[in-house]
Amino acid sequence: MAIQTVATSPIPGQRPGTSGLRKKVSVFQQPHYLENFVQGVFDTLGDAAGKTLVLGGDGRYHNRAAIQVILKMAAAHGFARVLLGQGGILSTPAASCVIRKHGAMGGIILSASHNPGGPEGDFGIKYNAANGGPAPEALTEAIYQRTLALAAYRISDAPDVDIDAIGARMVDGMHVEVIDPVADYAELMEQLFDFDAIRRLFAAGFTMRFDAMHAVSGPYARAILEGRLGAPAGTVINGQPLEDFGGLHPDPNPVNAEQLVALMAAPGAPDLGAASDGDADRNMIVGRSFAVTPSDSLAVLAANAAVAPGYAGGLAGIARSMPTSRAADRVAEALGVPCYETPTGWKYFGTLLDAGKATLCGEESYGTGSNHIREKDGLWAVLFWLNLLAVRGGSVQEIVEAHWQRFGRHYYSRHDYEAIEPDAARLLMQDLRIKLANLPGQKMNHYEVQAADDFEYTDPVDGAHASQQGIRIMMTDGSRIVYRLSGTGTEGATLRVYLERYEADPAQHHIPTQQALAGLIAIADSVASIALHTGRSNPTVIT
Numbered sequence: 001m002a003i004q005t006v007a008t009s010p011i012p013g014q015r016p017g018t019s020g021l022r023k024k025v026s027v028f029q030q031p032h033y034l035e036n037f038v039q040g041v042f043d044t045l046g047d048a049a050g051k052t053l054v055l056g057g058d059g060r061y062h063n064r065a066a067i068q069v070i071l072k073m074a075a076a077h078g079f080a081r082v083l084l085g086q087g088g089i090l091s092t093p094a095a096s097c098v099i100r101k102h103g104a105m106g107g108i109i110l111s112a113s114h115n116p117g118g119p120e121g122d123f124g125i126k127y128n129a130a131n132g133g134p135a136p137e138a139l140t141e142a143i144y145q146r147t148l149a150l151a152a153y154r155i156s157d158a159p160d161v162d163i164d165a166i167g168a169r170m171v172d173g174m175h176v177e178v179i180d181p182v183a184d185y186a187e188l189m190e191q192l193f194d195f196d197a198i199r200r201l202f203a204a205g206f207t208m209r210f211d212a213m214h215a216v217s218g219p220y221a222r223a224i225l226e227g228r229l230g231a232p233a234g235t236v237i238n239g240q241p242l243e244d245f246g247g248l249h250p251d252p253n254p255v256n257a258e259q260l261v262a263l264m265a266a267p268g269a270p271d272l273g274a275a276s277d278g279d280a281d282r283n284m285i286v287g288r289s290f291a292v293t294p295s296d297s298l299a300v301l302a303a304n305a306a307v308a309p310g311y312a313g314g315l316a317g318i319a320r321s322m323p324t325s326r327a328a329d330r331v332a333e334a335l336g337v338p339c340y341e342t343p344t345g346w347k348y349f350g351t352l353l354d355a356g357k358a359t360l361c362g363e364e365s366y367g368t369g370s371n372h373i374r375e376k377d378g379l380w381a382v383l384f385w386l387n388l389l390a391v392r393g394g395s396v397q398e399i400v401e402a403h404w405q406r407f408g409r410h411y412y413s414r415h416d417y418e419a420i421e422p423d424a425a426r427l428l429m430q431d432l433r434i435k436l437a438n439l440p441g442q443k444m445n446h447y448e449v450q451a452a453d454d455f456e457y458t459d460p461v462d463g464a465h466a467s468q469q470g471i472r473i474m475m476t477d478g479s480r481i482v483y484r485l486s487g488t489g490t491e492g493a494t495l496r497v498y499l500e501r502y503e504a505d506p507a508q509h510h511i512p513t514q515q516a517l518a519g520l521i522a523i524a525d526s527v528a529s530i531a532l533h534t535g536r537s538n539p540t541v542i543t
């Protein structure tokens with residue numbers, strides 16, 4: 001066995017987006033495509049002698065082939081050891097947990113997360129650093145620059161490794177330990193939540209369905225919910241990870257998880273419904289005929305954090321991405337702790353978590369998490385809700401409505417215009433930027449614009465700066481419209497329009513969301529001329 005140096009040339013377009021490099025599977029299957037990016041990562045990291053790398057993915061199509069390539073390249077780069085999830089599988093939160101627990105230099109996670117899978121679907125790769133969190137912008141940019149200067153990559157010519165049997169083996173002098181992908185993660189969850197109380201809840205007849213959407217959360221949910229917590233078999237549905245997610249879209253929202261939503265609206269529905277995405281870092285919480293918006297879920301968990309042993313000591317602060325509703329801000333205010341507003345993407349929470357400034361974090365895109373790891377965590381959020389229901393009693397709907405009574409309700413919705421012409425999308429954003437200065441003071445329907453800007457962020461810990469992170473139009477009554485372009489899609493451009501309206505009066509808390517937001521929706525379209533720019537009169541997906 002020997003290390004081979006293979007000549008290559010730079011492949012344009014390997015710049016990571018909101019969360020890693022995501023492209024069609026067919027793109028990743030092109031000669032040298034994966035190898036170039038991995039070499040870009042390794043060259044940027046530098047010396048790996050004596051170091052450990054964590055490796056795993058969400059099990060989607062191309063995962064197993066990519067794992068073999070990366071193992072051989074890690075050996076060539078001189079890593080001492082790779083901790084590999086059995087079968088090449090590690091959920092994103094589990095990978096973050098394993099990196100931290102075993103003091104790894106970092107990890108490579110193979111996932112396109114909520115994007116569809118299969119031969120025609122998407123594949124993705126990202127690097128997480130020693131804190132367990134996604135590489136910050138400066139690192140991803142350095143990796144990208146390196147991919148533009150590559151002349152060769154190095155790879156061992158060792159035969160394929162057995163990635164399915166738990167245990168240790170060698171690849172060209174590098175140790176590979178195939179580990180149980182669930183064990184470390186389950187142990188961490190047990191430390192954070194009151195498993196006895198949740199066990200009693202299930203023993204008393206509480207029912208739930210966890211829809212794993214044929215993605216990577218299935219084995220974790222089965223081991224923890226049906227195993228350690230005694231939920232009846234069948235609690236986890238679609239629990240078998242499939243390379244193409246059964247042809248479905250593993251994005252847990254009421255549109256894609258329609259099977260679960262229908263179940264929760266049917267007679268005899270379970271007490272709790274939950275779902276997670278391709279790599280198990282997102283979560284959706286549903287009560288009986290009642291979907292919880294992710295922004296509300298973050299706020300509810302923050303307001304009730306003390307029910308969970310892991311958070312009984314209180315919260316240092318809360319962080320949310322800019323487009324996420326300001327429901328969490330009101331909780332932070334009541335708790336007397338800071339609330340940080342960051343650009344979209346979990347990588348921006350890392351410094352705040354590392355510095356002990358924030359304990360809970362969340363995004364409107366069905367992402368919630370805490371300082372227990374450095375990724376959002378789907379099953380963690382579900383366990384938090386179970387812990388809350390076990391301690392507090394009542395239904396999901398009662399808990400959320402009581403929260404609105406106390407803090408007011410933030411009506412919230414996101415309208416996505418998918419696969420639009422990239423040039424049209426850029427032009428729309430450019431036109432909006434030009435209009436910004438003239439918006440303040442303008443009256444639109446019964447709203448008046450208080451301020452409008454293109455969100456900029458300076459990290460309060462390391463001073464890193466991010467600009468053009470989304471256009472905000474803020475109304476005098478606290479309502480907001482936000483526009484940004486997706487950084488995870490692989491087809492054309494996706495415009496996201498986020499709408500938020502605050503309502504303090506409990507008598508006004510039961511308006512259907514799209515109706516409550518109708519005024520803002522009309523303004524959002526007319527200010528940005530969405531129909532004109534995109535040729536679409538309606539969004540592709542409304543959540």
Ligand code: VG1
Nearest residue numbers: 018019113114345363365486487488
């Ligand atoms: C989307 C979400 C963002 C999330 C990101 C990764 O990004 O809006 O909140 O952090 O996906 O989630 P974008 O750039 O498409 O809006 V995951 O679960 O796909 O890793």
Ligand code: CO
Nearest residue numbers: 113114279281
């Ligand atoms: Co995800």
